[in-house]
Amino acid sequence: MPTKGKSFVPIIRERSNAEIRQSKKASIMSKTSTQQEQKLLAISIAVTVLTAIAGVVFGLMIQSRTVIFDAFYTLIDSVMTLVALGVSRLIARGDDRLFQYGYWHLEPLVALVNGLVLVTACVYAVLEGLNGILSGGRVVDFGPGAIFTGIGGVICLTMAAFIHIRSTNIQSELLRIDARAWLLGGVISLGVCISFITCNLLVEAEYAYLAPYVDPFVLMLLAGSLLPLPLQTVWRATREILLIAPPELDRTAREAARIVSERHGFAAFESHVMKAGRVNFIEIGLVAPSGEMTRSFAELDEIRQEIADELGGAVPGHWLTVDFTADKRWI
Known part of the structure; x- marks a missing residue:
């Protein structure tokens, strides 16, 4: 796993995915x-x-x-x-x-x-x-x-x-x-x-x-x-x-990622969406600026919550995954 600065980034990504999946699965329906x-x-x-x-x-x-x-x-x-x-x-x-x-x-x-x-x-x-x-x-x-x-x-x-x-x-x-x-x-x-x-x-x-x-x-x-x-x-x-991304969902996810990314000074962002029945699967990746020091898990959770709010809140029907990394190739 590549690292830039400290090796905290892969750990943050793993914890973030696990926590958000657990919370979203409980609220889907x-x-x-x-x-x-x-x-x-x-x-x-x-x-x-x-x-x-x-x-x-x-x-x-x-x-x-x-x-x-x-x-x-x-x-x-x-x-x-x-x-x-x-x-x-x-x-x-x-x-x-x-x-x-x-x-x-x-x-x-x-x-x-x-x-x-x-x-x-x-x-x-x-x-x-x-x-x-x-x-x-x-x-x-x-x-x-x-x-x-x-x-x-x-x-x-x-x-x-x-x-x-x-x-x-x-x-x-x-x-x-x-x-x-x-x-x-x-x-x-x-x-x-x-x-x-x-x-x-x-x-x-x-x-x-x-x-x-x-x-x-x-x-x-x-x-x-x-x-x-x-x-x-x-x-x-x-x-x-065929996992074709719904245009409206794609625009909504990209706009939410853009707003939060600019608000917190991330260097880049990427989003991926798909729909399966009544569930929207949304994955958003945020790239930290070069040389940025470690952020706390509490800060990352706040950023994640902001993304959920931009998507309309933690409503049933969204399976949201937010990735944080210092290497763009991971998103």
Whole structure:
């Protein structure tokens, strides 16, 4: 280990990392918020399974591929929510000897799988709708279908609002994805309801020959319009998995390091950031001026606290490491 002046620098760095990691790990997520997250996910799973089963049965009864797709979409969501619940419980366990940074990295993996599955479902629905149109459409009992999908849409939107409101103080990607899935399900159901009502009006207006094409057309239209949303989830999760630094977090960390570095006369600074699920990993290195004498640990802790304050305080969701050295190559 290189030294300049006295050999205190490597020791300071080692102690600083150990102390800050221990304090930040304890504050990343409170036990109460984790329990609330798991409770909301469990409620979501129960409601999702019930609505999915009802949708499949009713869709088969009225022979509507659109209703079946709506139920299938909901069923996919229930499976992914179940996976998310398992991940949430792993995260609540904290770090161990195998995963020493915890299980936060599983969040973007779940988001990626969820997004890919929904993308596949949407693409399949578009192709199914196109095939229905080319094959002459299908006759559907639109009256009961409008009632059922309307009720389903209200349930989905209510669940989306419920989860969003109850999870406002929880920085959970899992709940954010689940709330978005409920919102998408609600939009699909209400869209199908409107299309069924429109079809009834067409029949009454002597345009009955268009009725068989309504179901596949709406299926294709809705699935195609929803496709960009899971694609955004895939893109965001892929960025986290590839450890691409979030621009806003990077700017915030560099600005905090610059302010504190200039305030205390450090010769240089460097920052590194990454995001894994709901946790922001931030590492800041400060280079002491040439020939500077030893600073006390109390002074270094004060500097570290100033950096935390510049980042918004020691809030849950930040894993902060601050390095002090006299040799720039160590940062």
